[in-house]
Every structure is written in structure tokens, then in C-alpha cells.
Amino acid sequence: MFDSVTELLGKIYLGEDSTIELKRELPHRSSLADEIAAFANARGGVILIGVDDYGEIVGIDRQNLNQAEKTVVEICQDSIEPQVLIVTEKLRIDDKNLLKIEAPHSLFVHKTSNGYFIRQGSSKREMSTEQLARLLQSRSQARIISFDKQFVPDTHKGTVRKELYQRFITEGVTENEVEDLLLKRRLLVKAGRERRASVAGVLMCHDRPDEYLYNSFIQAVYYRGEEKDANYQIDAKDFKGPLDRQIIDAFKFVEKYNQVSARKEIGRTDQPQYSMRAVFEALVNAVVHRDYSKTGSKIRLFMFADRLELCSPGALANTLTVENLRYVQATRNELLARLLSEITLDDDIGQQVRRRHFLERRGEGVGIILNESERLSGKTPVYELVAEELHLTIFAARSLQQGQES
Numbered sequence: 001m002f003d004s005v006t007e008l009l010g011k012i013y014l015g016e017d018s019t020i021e022l023k024r025e026l027p028h029r030s031s032l033a034d035e036i037a038a039f040a041n042a043r044g045g046v047i048l049i050g051v052d053d054y055g056e057i058v059g060i061d062r063q064n065l066n067q068a069e070k071t072v073v074e075i076c077q078d079s080i081e082p083q084v085l086i087v088t089e090k091l092r093i094d095d096k097n098l099l100k101i102e103a104p105h106s107l108f109v110h111k112t113s114n115g116y117f118i119r120q121g122s123s124k125r126e127m128s129t130e131q132l133a134r135l136l137q138s139r140s141q142a143r144i145i146s147f148d149k150q151f152v153p154d155t156h157k158g159t160v161r162k163e164l165y166q167r168f169i170t171e172g173v174t175e176n177e178v179e180d181l182l183l184k185r186r187l188l189v190k191a192g193r194e195r196r197a198s199v200a201g202v203l204m205c206h207d208r209p210d211e212y213l214y215n216s217f218i219q220a221v222y223y224r225g226e227e228k229d230a231n232y233q234i235d236a237k238d239f240k241g242p243l244d245r246q247i248i249d250a251f252k253f254v255e256k257y258n259q260v261s262a263r264k265e266i267g268r269t270d271q272p273q274y275s276m277r278a279v280f281e282a283l284v285n286a287v288v289h290r291d292y293s294k295t296g297s298k299i300r301l302f303m304f305a306d307r308l309e310l311c312s313p314g315a316l317a318n319t320l321t322v323e324n325l326r327y328v329q330a331t332r333n334e335l336l337a338r339l340l341s342e343i344t345l346d347d348d349i350g351q352q353v354r355r356r357h358f359l360e361r362r363g364e365g366v367g368i369i370l371n372e373s374e375r376l377s378g379k380t381p382v383y384e385l386v387a388e389e390l391h392l393t394i395f396a397a398r399s400l401q402q403g404q405e406s
Contacts (some may be wrong), residue, residue, distance in 0.1 A: 001019070001044065001045070001046050001102050001192075002020070002046055002100075005091070005093060008048075008091075008093075008100075009093070011046075012048070012051055012055050012057070013055055015055060015122070016053075016122035016123075017121065017122050018042065018043070018045065018119055018120065018121055018122070019043070019044075019045045019046065020045060020046045020047075020048065021035055021039075021045065021046070021047045021048070021122075022048050022051040022052065022053060022055070023047060023048065023049050023050075023051070024050070024051070024052040024053070024058055025049065025050075025060070026049055026068045026071060026072075026099075029071070029075050029079060030079065030112065030113060030114060032047070032072065032075055033075050033076075033079040033080050033112040033113070033114075034112050034114055034117050034124055035047055035117075035124055036075070036076060036080060036084050036086065036101070036103045036110075037080050037084065037110040037111065037112050037116075037117050038117035038118050038119040038124035038125075039103035039119050040080075040084045040103045040104065040105065040106040040108075040110050041106065041109060041110055041116065041117065041118045041119070041127075041135065042105070042118050042119035042120075043105050043119075044102070044103055044104045044105035044106075045102075045103060045119060046100060046101065046102050046103075047100075047101040047103070048098060048099075048100055048101075049068060049098065049099040049100075049101070050096065050097060050098040050099060051098065057093060057094050057096050057098065058096065059096025059097050059098065060096075060097045060098065060099060061097070062097055065090055065097050065099060068099050069088050069090065069099060072086065072088060072099070072101055073086070073088070077214060077295050077296065078296075079112055079113065080110050080111070080112055081110065081111050081112075082108050082110065082293045082294070083293060083294075083295055084103055084106060084110055085104070085152060085153045086101055086102060086103050086104075086153060087101075087102040087104070087153040087154045088100065088101055088102075088154075089102070102153070104153060104191070107150065108293075109132070109135055109136050114126075115127075116132050118131070118135070146332070146333065146334055146335065147199055147291075147292060147293050147332075147333070148198065148199045148200040148203070148292065148333040148334070148335045148336050149186050149189065149198055149199070149200065149335050150189070150198060150199055151189045151191045151196035151197065151198055151199075152196060152197050152198065152199055152201075152202050152212050152213065153196070154212070155196045155197035155201075155202065155212060156194070156195065156196060156197070157179065157182075157188060157195050157197075159196075159197040159201070159202065159205075159206055159212070160182065160187050160188065160197050160201045160202075160205035160206065161205055161206060161207060164204065164205040164206070164207070164242055165182060165187055165201075165204075165205040167342070167343060168185050168187065168204075168205075168339060168342060169181040169182065169185065179195065182201075183195070186198050186200060186201070186335055187200065187201035187204070187205055188201060189201075197212075198335070199213065199292055200333070200335040200336050200339060202216075203216060203242070203243050203292070203336065204242050204243055204244070204336070204339050204340075205242065206242070207241055207242070208240055208241065209240070209241075209242070209243075210240055213292055213295065214295040215295050215296070215297060215298040215313075216292060216295075216298070217238055217239055217240040217241075217246060217298050217299070218238070218239040218246045218247075218249075218250045218283075218286075218287075218298065218299045218300075218301060219236075219237075219238050219239075219298050219299070219300050219301065220235075220236065220237050220238075220239065220250055220253045220254075220300075220301040220302075220303075221233060221235070221236045221300075221301070221302050221303070222234045222235040222236070222253075222257050222303040223302070223303065223304050223305070224305065225304065225305055226304050226305050226306050226307075227304070228302065234257075235253075235257070237249070237253060239253070243287050243336070243340065244340060244343050244358055246287065247280075247283045247284060247287055247358065248349065250283050250301055251276070251279060251280055251283060251349065253301070254274065254276070254279050254301070254303065254308065255276060255279075257303055258272050258273050258274050258276065258279075259272070259273050259399075260272045260273075261399040261400040262400060263400040269400065271376070271397055271399075271400050272376070272397070273376075273377075273396040273397050274308060274373070274376070274394060274396060274397070275372035275373055275375070275376055276352050276353065277352065277353045277354060277368060277372050278368060278369045278372040278373045278381075278394065279308070279394070280349070280352070280353040281353075281365040281366075281368045281369050282310050282369050282392055282394070283301075283310070284340065284358055284359055284365065285312075285365050285366070285369075286299050286310055286312040286390075286392075287299065287312075287336075287340075288331065288332075288333055288336055288337050288340060288359065289312065289314070289317065289331070289332050289333065289390075290312045290313050290314050290332075290333075291313055291314025291315070291332065291388075292333070294313045294314055294388070296313070297311075297313045297389065298313070299311065299312050299313070304396075305396070306395065306396050307393055307394065307395050307396055308393070308394045308396070309391065309392070309393050309394075310391070310392045310394075311386075311389050311390070311391050311392075312389065312390045312392075313388070313389055314332070314388060314389070314390065315385060315388045315389075315390070316330075316385065316390060317330050317331065317332035322383045322384065322385060325366045325383055326366045326367055326370060329363035337359055337361065340357070340358040340359040341357050341358065341359040341360065341361050342357065343357060343358050344356060344357055345357060345358060369381055369392070369394070373394045373395070376397040377394075377395045377396060377397040377398070378397075379395040381393060381394045381395065
């Protein structure tokens with residue numbers, strides 16, 4: 001919006017309206033949150049920092065520019081629910097620094113600590129009960145477009161890497177056909193006159209998705225004891241990259257610390273603490289079903305002496321409950337699920353987990369996690385919803401030596 005300097009100067013000259021707000025300096029955090037949410041709840045708009053109410057460009061000190069941008073991003077992440085994915089741009093006009101904040105029209109209804117606001121004319125207004133109800137109804141229809149198919153601001157065609165998106169398009173296509181195929185696969189989406197990467201496009205076809213979608217990675221920690229205690233932390237890793245790479249890296253992390261006990265009677269019996277088939281299913285489920293619109297937390301994997309815990313941001317999708325997880329299939333991110341079902345596993349991991357692709361889409365995942373783990377440890381894994389996060393606990397099998405001693 002207002003991509004050229006000439007167009008932007010014209011808007012500054014004419015003054016504020018339903019598409020632009022001028023600010024001499026960065027407002028208070030709660031006030032700016034209200035302004036951004038109001039634009040997102042309406043038709044979108046631009047907030048320009050460094051211009052006073054009379055259209056005079058006063059600018060921002062260069063040393064304050066980066067901090068101002070960082071503050072704006074934090075406000076969108078921490079003070080607006082759900083988060084608004086803004087586009088920020090640092091501009092130099094008339095030898096002065098400006099910060100342009102573009103809040104796009106959203107498919108969600110956004111709330112701040114002060115309530116629900118919408119842009120009307122040159123100011124924000126708190127929505128009436130009737131107006132909010134109408135907006136919620138209309139946006140619920142628009143959200144037929146799931147979050148993983150929506151565009152990510154500040155991305156472009158080049159955001160999706162050729163070596164990664166080639167996995168999802170037909171071999172032998174010409175360069176002129178590539179963009180159309182990326183649009184058909186929803187790895188790119190149209191945003192006005194622009195072509196931007198979708199959420200799924202960034203997660204599957206960029207080497208660092210967390211640069212665009214905050215916290216979109218897996219954090220893994222291994223503790224020697226049974227508590228989260230830094231004094232007993234043996235290893236910790238953040239696995240970043242395309243989602244399929246994250247799954248494999250986290251899988252190998254568990255495999256590394258999956259202790260195997262042995263017993264010699266007639267022949268040799270080996271018993272690992274965890275079924276790697278169950279671990280793989282759990283990691284795939286966490287990645288496919290997490291709510292990527294919630295950026296306050298990442299997927300977290302904890303290994304202890306007696307259990308493995310996996311925490312995935314987001315409440316359960318649609319009609320799913322903790323009780324019916326084994327029997328009901330519902331996918332929050334349909335596009336991600338489809339893309340992962342097209343990627344072939346290498347032979348070594350494929351044989352371990354007894355499948356050819358990352359996702360088979362037969363609705364067997366939770367059953368495999370529960371059955372395989374219970375068979376080893378004698379304890380059924382536990383699913384819990386904790387503050388809009390799904391927590392899975394898989395209990396470690398006892399050592400075979402312990403069994404002999406008892």
C-alpha cells in the first residue's frame with residue numbers, strides 16, 4: 001500500500017483518512033496496538049511514524065529507528081490477539097528517516113487489552129456489540145481460507161527457495177510455468193498486485209522459516225534427571241529449517257539419547273526406552289497440527305530419565321478433544337499435511353518408522369503413539385491441554401537389567 005514515494009507524499013499532503021494514520025513519534029504501546037488492530041479489522045492501512053498531524057515530515061533519529069521497528073513487532077506479537085502480521089519499512093524522505101507500518105486487511109477479528117477497534121474515517125472507533133457480531137460472522141466465513149494458505153507480509157516470490165519448492169512441482173516445467181504452479185500449489189498467493197509466500201510456502205520452502213514466522217522451530221532439551229533443572233541439562237538444540245528437516249533433526253536427537261538396554265537369555269533381547277516409530281508420529285503431528293498464528297511459543301521437546309514430553313502451541317482443532325484423539329481425524333493445516341505427504345523419507349528412517357512418506361494421512365498416528373509406547377513401557381501416553389497448548393507425555397520403558405534385579 002502506497003509503495004512509491006510519490007504516492008506516499010501525496011497521501012501525507014492530503015492528510016489522514018481511513019487508509020493512513022500520521023504520528024510524529026511512536027505512540028504508547030497500547031495506543032499503537034489499538035491503531036494496528038483497527039486497520040486490520042477494517043480494510044487495512046498504513047501508520048507512518050515521523051510525520052506530524054499537519055503533514056510535516058519531522059523524521060526519527062537514526063539510532064531510534066531500529067528500536068522503534070522492534071517495538072512495533074513486539075506490540076503485534078504481545079498486545080494483539082491474534083497477532084497481526086504487519087509489514088514494516090524504513091524510509092528516507094527529504095533527508096529524514098520514517099518508519100512505515102502496513103497493517104493488511106485480516107481474515108481474523110483482532111482484540112487488544114482495550115477492546116475491539118475498527119478504522120472509520122481518520123480515526124479508530126471501538127466497535128459496538130452489533131458491529132462486532134457482524135464482523136465476527138463475516139470473518140468466520142472468510143476463514144474458510146486456513147492460516148497455512150494465507151500470505152506472509154514482507155515476502156516475495158524469491159522467498160520460496162528453488163531447491164525446496166522443486167519437490168512440489170512437476171519436473172520438466174519451463175521457467176515461465178513455475179510461478180503459475182507455485183500459485184496453484186498455494187506456495188505463493190496473490191496479495192493485491194504482489195505475489196507473496198504463503199505460510200506453508202515459508203514453512204516448507206525457506207531455509208529459516210523463523211525469520212518470517214516467529215518461533216516456528218523445534219526446541220529440544222535433554223536432562224539427566226526427572227526435573228527441568230539447568231544443573232542436569234546434558235544437551236539442548238534449536239532445530240530450524242523447513243519443517244521436514246526439523247522433524248528429522250528432532251527425531252535424531254531423540255534417537256541419540258534413546259537408551260537401549262539388553263538381556264541375554266536364549267539369544268539377545270534389546271529394548272529401547274522409546275519406540276522411534278511412536279516418536280516420529282508424535283513429531284509429525286506436533287508440526288502439522290500446531291497453530292502457527294500463535295507466535296508466543298515454539299514446539300518444545302523435553303527428554304528426562306523417565307519420560308519424554310512434547311508441547312505444541314494451539315488448542316485442538318475443530319471437534320477434536322483429548323478423549324477422542326485416537327478416533328477422530330481433523331487437520332488444522334491441510335496444505336502442510338498435503339505437502340508433507342508428498343515428501344519421501346530416506347530408506348534408513350523409512351524402515352524404522354515403517355512408512356514411505358512423512359505423512360500417510362490414514363488417521364493412524366495417535367493410535368501408533370499410544371499402542372507402541374504402551375507396549376514398551378506398560379504405561380499409556382498422556383495427552384493434556386494446558387493453556388491452549390497440547391502436551392504429550394510418553395513414558396520411558398524400564399531397563400531390562402532393572403527387570404532382572406526385581
